Amino acid sequence: MENNLVVEAFKFMILGMTIVYLLLSLMVFLMGVQHKIVEKYFPDKPQDSSNTTPNAAASTQSSSSEDNAVVAAIVAAVSKYRKN
């Protein structure tokens, strides 16, 4: 009645890694398509430079980043108040 767990788990691995790779490959492909479409129909207006963003992404989730200067923080506070 009980299955051989290892055999089953191995099948899961094959299924799982296949799906993960397929889906992320499809995602990679679609990112490319999307990039081309955007490039064509939205010629580059004010661009976000991706160089600066990772830092922001990195700092948000950690509570220990002390990189921001006082001025930056005030600007952030101010912009928050503006937005609200």
Added chain:
Amino acid sequence: MENNLVVEAFKFMILGMTIVYLLLSLMVFLMGVQHKIVEKYFPDKPQDSSNTTPNAAASTQSSSSEDNAVVAAIVAAVSKYRKN
């Protein structure tokens, strides 16, 4: 068994508009009474000028107002911290 909807709806309209007008008229009347009472018993101390307030009311509910200067925002931040 089923009523004529239009006739019923029409009756609702008569009832509804009557109540809306009555209640808001009563409100108007009471605002006047309240004004007189307040004027009599609370001679005008520091007054809120209603001229300035609509703007505030307008800005709070929208997320797009960019009227406030940086200074105003800092003051707001500061006063928030004081209050908390």
Added chain:
Amino acid sequence: MENNLVVEAFKFMILGMTIVYLLLSLMVFLMGVQHKIVEKYFPDKPQDSSNTTPNAAASTQSSSSEDNAVVAAIVAAVSKYRKN
């Protein structure tokens, strides 16, 4: 069937005040022990001066403290943004 409430309440008082005193005395004792342990194993690095803290404790729970200067508030805002 019904007890004499006063007698019962009196017993509760004896039990209650005994436990309150015992537990808080034990707490006092342990605070002393803890102080000695900390003093021994954590020779005094940057110390919190307890002189200044009560004020902070007092002000947080009330909404009426107006002691902080504008500068302090900005610093607080800034440090909040840094922490987040």
Added chain:
Amino acid sequence: MAFSFSYASNSAPAATQEKVASEQKVEYESKSVLQLIKDFFKTTGIYAILNPQDNVVNGEGKKVSKFHQSWGRIIMFIIVFILFYLAIAKGFEPLLLIPIAFGGLLANIPIANLTSDEGMLGIIYNMGIANEFFPLLIFMGVGAMTDFGPLLANPKTALLGAAAQFGIFGSLVGAAALSQYTDLFDFTLKQCSAISIIGGADGPTSIFIASALAPELLGAIAVAAYSYMALVPVIQPPIMRALTTKEERRIVMKTGRHVHKMEKILFPLMIVMLIALFLPDAAPLMGSFAFGNFAKESGVVDRLSNTMQNELINITTIFLGLGVGSKLEADKFLVPETLGIMIIGLVAFAVGTAAGVIMGKIMARFSKEPINPLIGAAGVSAVPMAARVVSKVGAEERPGNILLMHAMGPNVAGVIGSAVAAGVLLSIFN
């Protein structure tokens, strides 16, 4: 008997634990890799969309037609993408349309069944929409943001807010007529009432009433209400211009009087007492609204007032939006009734605007002080958008004529008027 014994001996743990244990027993049957992949494919959304089944049920256990399982979902995906476009590119009430549309997007994902009682959207819906709680929290926050100063400075403008409620009752008659005399729609009186409240131009009120009177129409009503509120700058100006002369639109109004702090503190209490005495059915809505406003004007609980205006309303907005969005499931939204709701809602809006402007003209005639009839249009609520539109239309005719402050009076009165109208409708059906 034997089974029950062995079962008992295997599962010392209590109820909860037993359930887990028994689930684990039947958890999984061995399959070949090929079978596994085949089975996996059957759990994909694309399979579900291409192969609609007979026995698929929605979050409420109701059967879903094959159309709603396949093309229906695709159409809904297109609709939510249009809503995203309108919210982002056109600035249509994004604070609510984005969560609602995203909720709609998630609700239409096949297989996942996120709108069931155990699903993410169903949990949210049951948390605060089924019981009508979230709209009240929104109203609390809106109350804490509202300044009744302009209304108190010029009380009689409240009558403009009363007139605009004709949008609600007029369209109620219209909806009834469509149901009675056409075969297209077959709304009940309750449904007609829930739909007509769109004319109140007040999102939370619409959601509150729809939850109470016609939850099956909630999605369409909410989308219509917020869409038309966003369309205020498009819908209102032509009506305003058509009903007024150039001279009327050029009227300059006098600056309002000073309003004492005490008047502002007492006003929300007066409102609650009025409701308590004359229209208890509006008590949840007006009570929440007045509580928020009182917290703000009292001046002694700024912590709470700020929380209502910010964190609490924001969190609630996120949940309200997603929860309402759960009603954008294809089988609930893609029904003929939705079209009716859209049409009636639009008419209600237009009629409310017209009634407000006409009332403005009447008041202008009989008032000693000059009144610009345009401010009547703000009576439909849609705070503060409608008041801004008034100011803009007024300034077109006479640059520098700032009507914003004067329009805020009818505008906030419109919120009260809509809640009163809502209370009347509830009282009829209670």
Added chain:
Amino acid sequence: MAFSFSYASNSAPAATQEKVASEQKVEYESKSVLQLIKDFFKTTGIYAILNPQDNVVNGEGKKVSKFHQSWGRIIMFIIVFILFYLAIAKGFEPLLLIPIAFGGLLANIPIANLTSDEGMLGIIYNMGIANEFFPLLIFMGVGAMTDFGPLLANPKTALLGAAAQFGIFGSLVGAAALSQYTDLFDFTLKQCSAISIIGGADGPTSIFIASALAPELLGAIAVAAYSYMALVPVIQPPIMRALTTKEERRIVMKTGRHVHKMEKILFPLMIVMLIALFLPDAAPLMGSFAFGNFAKESGVVDRLSNTMQNELINITTIFLGLGVGSKLEADKFLVPETLGIMIIGLVAFAVGTAAGVIMGKIMARFSKEPINPLIGAAGVSAVPMAARVVSKVGAEERPGNILLMHAMGPNVAGVIGSAVAAGVLLSIFN
């Protein structure tokens, strides 16, 4: 049979949907306009107040007397207006009295029945008061706001916080005596215990214990607790002056020692371990409190600590207040017991203050370092108000003698002492 068949054929949808459908069937009977207006008038609050009925039930389905339907509501409206006045004009603990009183205002609106399980206030009550959850969240926030530095600098002042709990137990005996020997009140021991905790001068503790031991008295206990906490500057000084000599009040205390960060981090953990080992019945209260304090002192989760001190406590305060206010319904509040609660609560407060001061005098006699007996009064809790009052009374006798810091020790110890007393009472009845 025929009905059941036609019913079934008309309502393909599942359970929920069927309910809606059947409701719609009986939704509305045609009426003349006159009848409609008459019926409407019967749903007004003024009609309900002027024409109390026999079969009116409150939110819990309990019958409400005619007095409580009519004059009762009016008296309650007056009472909540007085509470508003006290909160705004006199600054009486507005953060809780305003939501509580507003909840009471809404709870007494006739017809609306906001305190029923489906009503706005009933939803809030069941969300976090019936299960005693909200007071714990408040305690978490208070813990995150509390600085145990002054207590750690001078541990033996904790004994002053112990002494002040005599207010609880002394008034427990008093309440029992009133019940036993007078016909005015007839409190059970559980009720006596719940009432006497007012002497702990700690709002959330009072609400927590009242929910657990005597939910039927919750409204009055909460109002008494917060009112007397607000009255600390009025109640305490005369008692303090009566029990101390001018010389004693002039005593200057030495500046406390420095407290190491590590002591502050360890303290909340020590508290939890003490409670775990000796008084598990106080675990919810002290566990929440210690969690908040530990989050703050650990220094590594400022995000969470700030959230506890701000958004979370604010949101909870709004709900706690409204939910407690739901117990200010006339039929629950306007009962003889309320008067008893008010009297016993006041006595409890006074006795607690006196016990603290007397303990202060005893400690002053036996201590090597100078102790100003006034700081004993801060042992009743009511953080930080009681400590401020001590400082003020001290400064009256000797300007510049700042006792605030020294009074904070007994003050925060009083919170612990009250929670311990609460735990003992719970342990007796569990």
Added chain:
Amino acid sequence: MAFSFSYASNSAPAATQEKVASEQKVEYESKSVLQLIKDFFKTTGIYAILNPQDNVVNGEGKKVSKFHQSWGRIIMFIIVFILFYLAIAKGFEPLLLIPIAFGGLLANIPIANLTSDEGMLGIIYNMGIANEFFPLLIFMGVGAMTDFGPLLANPKTALLGAAAQFGIFGSLVGAAALSQYTDLFDFTLKQCSAISIIGGADGPTSIFIASALAPELLGAIAVAAYSYMALVPVIQPPIMRALTTKEERRIVMKTGRHVHKMEKILFPLMIVMLIALFLPDAAPLMGSFAFGNFAKESGVVDRLSNTMQNELINITTIFLGLGVGSKLEADKFLVPETLGIMIIGLVAFAVGTAAGVIMGKIMARFSKEPINPLIGAAGVSAVPMAARVVSKVGAEERPGNILLMHAMGPNVAGVIGSAVAAGVLLSIFN
């Protein structure tokens, strides 16, 4: 009969009230002071720990062994103190470990039974963990904090995030082998799957899957997941160095291209559509994540996006931590399975890292542009810690070589990859 009559006559009130009344009847039997103290001593935790009983049940009504009542609790206290130490002194994911460990501390207090359905921790658990809601709110907030710019700038790095999921599936096989071939552990396939997801290095995903597939292992899985996420800087570098040459680690990557705002707005929608079409079982996780990200990138609902990133995620984190901590009760945590979970989790992490790095080497070989294989290690998720570790290890070999930006691509792709893997596992068991 007589009793029932007198009972009825004494208790006019309705159901709820009657219950209170009857409770009060039996509330308390008179006892001597000595008996009272004796009884009190029996309600202390120290008595419960020293005298474990046969019939003690945990929060779920399941019997607790004598070991788990006595030594078990003491061991758990030591474990949570170690967790506190690691969180505070070593900075191990304090935002989650501190609430989890404190929840564990409270859960192990004897007598108090805080994990029962009426207890503080049980209330929290049922509020949002039993129904898997809290992890989704966390994911919403994480989505609102995540910037997909680096991934969009270099899409193919997503494949590194795919490779690292081998940690999940590899350790699933390992867990199955341990269960099949050893007598130490006896995990079911569901349990193996829930455990292996630790290799995804994503806290909310782990908790979500554990709630769904193996709630009985939730505590251990959550602690393992967050502990190993915190240990990323310890676990990963040796593996990274072992699998790469010095030359490979010194590779400098080109600066990414500019990413258009529109790409960022469309990306979360693309993700949802992919999930809707191919993996609906991942819809709750990826839907929440995409909603948060869409709210942020849309740029028109900053109020909501900020709320998700701050108040909402903070409040949820507090509750999620305490709720998960409730599963650290001795009788649930001190079982052999926990050891197995810790071992398998560590292996999963290591294997995932290795798979990512090896995939990095493969991609480096076939790519036209230079790729530093170290960035593959970031594919395990653990955002942003893993990316920082990559940057640090890279900078050791070539100071000034900032890989952070390049590692963020696989890092965020790892989050998606883990959610996909989780969805596949759920789809197998649904």
